[in-house]
Amino acid sequence: MRRAHPVEVVRAAERPLIEAAAAVGDPDAVMRRAAAGVAHHTAALLRERTGGVYGRSVLLLVGSGDNGGDALYAGAVLRARGCRVEAVLLSPDRVHERGLAALRRAGGRIRRTEDTGRGFAVPDVAIDGVAGLGGGGPLRDPAARVVAAMDAAGVPWVAVDLPSGVDADTGTVHDPHVRATLTVTFGMLRRAHLLASPECGRVEVVDIGAAEPRPGPGVVMRPDPVEVGRGWPVPGPHDDKYSQGVVAVRAGSERYPGAAVLCVSAAVAATSGMVRYVGSGAEAVLASRPEVVCHPTVAEAGRAQAWVVGPGGGTGPDAVADIDAVLAHGCPTVLDADALTCLAAHPVLLRGATAPVLLTPHAGEFDRLTGGWDRGDRPGALRRYVAGLRDRGIEATVLLKGRVTLVDDGETTVAVDCGSSWAATAGSGDVLSGIVGAVLASVGAAGGSAAWPAAAGAVVHGAAARRAAHRHAGGGAPIGASDLLAAVPGAISALRGRAMGAR
Template sequence: MSVDYFTASAVRAAEVETGELLRSGVLMQRAAAGVANSVAAYLVSSGGCYGRRVGLVVGSGDNGGDTLFAGARLARRGVAVFAVLLNPSRVHTAGLGALRRSGGRVVGALPANLDAVVDGVVGIGGSGPLRPDAATVFAAVTAPVFAVDLPSGVDADTGVVHSPAVRADVTVTFGIRRKAHLLAAAQCGRVELIDIGLGEVDGADLTSWTDEEVGRRWPVPGPADDKYTQGVVGVVAGSPHYPGAAVLCTGAAIHATSGMTRYAGSVGAEVLSRFPEVVVSATPQAAGRVQAWVVGPGLGTDHDARDRLRTVLATDVPVLIDADGLTLVAQTPDLLSSRTAPTLLTPHAGEFERLAGHPVGDDRAAAVGELAQRLGVTVLLKGRTTLIAGPQAGLPVVGNDAGSSWAATAGSGDVLAGVAGALLATGLSTVDAASMAARVHAVAAQVGAGDAPLGASRLLDAISPAIARLRRSSAGAVVRQWNR
């Protein structure tokens, strides 16, 4: 199943719907127990709870209350708990009383040599950067940080990371995931979701695919398949100046599926020297029938490149446009005006700005959706968190947290384009193909890198192992479901 992410207003509405659970403080106690258990589990994994030292940075409101009650629970387990109250006149009085009764101490500054720190400054209602007093406290923190609900200084709905902001090692959240947990995944660290009794929530406008879902849906050959029925993708990429783009893009298509890859361009000899299974021609017109096209990586932006792009866009099959192809579209917007077949654009932030006429801005998810609807295409915005939006209004944006930035290397986008194009040729929708390609691309970067930087060639070689890992995770999910 996919994982959904919700706005702060949806979270508040879900809390209100619990009625007496909210009014009586039961939700707060459940949240505090979740925070305390998360911190305790870390302490136990590194030597135990008794005698360990934990700091609390406490703001006003319910977020501060969750933190104080969590601190009281930790203190009862033998943890020395030290709390800095950022606004003593507005502190949660019941939480503060519980902390003091359990042996926790209120201090003016956090002591040194703490084993963990809990960020309870602001929750989903916070906005803007850390205030100076909170920033001063966290500037001296070296212990692992556990954020309550969200790292302070991160916007709950847009994922904007203000400066300064808390960078959490673990974020403990409650009931349903917030949009920032995906949009600012690197700032949130590992997200632990605690069930506090909120009901089902509908209407997510941001979602992500699980590894199991990608593995289960990855196209593999069936008993009656041949090279044609599994999808034939055509690649129009590369030039004498950038032959590597053609090699990477076609290679990625080969590794992604078991169909056929055709290359149409000026560097066929270079492509064949690496991948002899590719069928090479000089132009798209001479390539033969395909089920999808990839056009743009390393293609150039001259008249010949524009003519090749026009030829591809005149077909009635799905087309993925990347790199130089996006520059040409930005220069000549009418290239898309007569398209009726599915189209996928894969810009980075700079290319997005050229296409949209403005920067991405703070609300990246909204910006992607707006551009997709305006152009009538699917847009994949590259980044540590990739965002994908289709042209239909009302559908959620799909996000993928790469989990690392190893893929931030030259040629990485050419690999992504080849994978997504091959998936389009199998008959997947533009949104599904883009979502699955983004996930396998991220996993391939982790597989290929290990613990050291990698180039696009090693990323390319890791595509097949990454698909195998995802398919194994899918098989494991089926076995777990069967054994229930």
């Protein structure tokens, strides 16, 4: 997994380098190295977008801090490579003087903020050097006005370290902000690179000589697709249907039979073990998946290594009783959809859990579970909720759905950028819970945490959504949950193929 670190960790790792440079009389040595990386990747973007570097135009949006200095030094390098470079100084009286002098020596020009977008040629690329690790809150004028003008003209942004207007630790995206095509950072990833990855675009890490620290309590992890493919459960030479993992699903109702079909079918597609079904949707389930074994009640269901409870299952007394009965089985359990509504109304249910529990809410369901949460700090709100459960002795992991899905077990936060929002369609959550439940049955919950099955399931779910949306040539088309479900085996196969190719 890739790791992204809190601001305080990043600063501590960079401090010895900066102090060593200052001690030998070259305080900007680290800054120039970082800027060289910004210039290198900006030049690559120019070649990608325009076919060349020489003669292309670059606009620098320069703040008063070190990010502004990085942008100025990068502009000097690009000017030396033949680019036309102009800088907008947001705080002319607090600009990085040595960086500005380097840009001027190279032949760069200074543009007044009030002139940006008025009679000037539109640049080929703009570099965001407004705010760095210490930035917070939305962009203010004149920066906001310049960003709006560039966005209206379709100019791609290269963000130095982080897009301005995005909080480095929480990933909070303020409005207005820079939405980058490319982000160039230094030494190691920052938390926001994973928590707000859609705003960062492609992220390139420049080596400035800082050693990446060991994972600490604030680290955010991103699963590697190769690792997911390598770890995905497939049958071995001595496996049978039981040893591969049996998952039981309590889902669906006469009102929502489709939820049962989607959840059960996803569990079948995710692994090749055995799927049991409990609920009133048995007829629809068997019509779609005759290999599923159906049982009339939770009590009569055979042995399973994991349970999935909730999708379309209702919120009445019978549903609550079944949740209680499943949790008493002592198997890892996924609680989703209606089960989360029941849990919000009857939080005492979790006291009956004798094995790890995975909750899979979307934002609205998480609101019901918590009674209200700070949506500006998704990882913080999630960690606080999980910590509260763990303090009560409940071995809980929570998967909070979104374009960037977060998984937290109280110790580690995992961020999964689904790569698109094609999965934002009714029933896709039922597919996700079936996938995750099947993987949980196969690999179990390591150390009381269902984090790996949850994160791996989210990776496959996102890959299947993209695969379904692009099943025809072109730019993609809206899909339904059935389309996503049909793409699950292909997504798993592609991930496993990448893993075998990486050996």
